[in-house]
Amino acid sequence: MPIVTIQQFPRDVEQKRELAKRITAAFVEVYEAKPESVQVFFSEVESEDWAKGGVMGCDLTSN
Template sequence: MPIVTVQQGPRSVELKRELVRQITDAFVDAYRIPAETVQVWIQEVPTDSWGAAGTLTADKSPRAGRPSRGRAGPRGGGPDCTGGEGRSQGSTPGSRR
C-alpha cells in the first residue's frame, strides 16, 4: 500500500481534495492498484513555522515569489509554492520518515 506524504503551507479543503484525488489517480494509473490502497497524508506547516532564504515565510508578502497558477515551482526547498509544495515522498509501510 503506497503512502504519499505532502508537506506544504496551508491550503483550502477544496485544493487538498483535488490534490488527494490526483495523487491517488496517478498511483492507480502507474501501479495498476486499487484506489483504496493509496494513502495521502498532508502535513500543513503554518507560515510562522518555516522560512526560506533567511526569512520567515509569515514575513513575506502573500504572493511574493509564487509561480503562476497551474504550474508548480522548482523542486526542493521549503513547503511553499516556490519549492516544496506538493513535494511528495512515496514510501511503504515501515519506511516512514
C-alpha cells in the same frame, strides 16, 4: 501500499480533496495500485513555522 506526504501552506479542503483524487488516480494508472491502498497525508505549515534562506516565511515578501 503507496503513502504520499504533502507539506504545504494551509489550503481549502476542496483543493486537498481534488489533489488526493488525482494523486490516487496516478498511482492506480502507473503502479496498478488499488485506490483504497493509496494514502495521502497533508501536513500544513503556517508561514511562521518555516524559513527559507535564514528568513522566516512570515517575513518574506511576495514578488
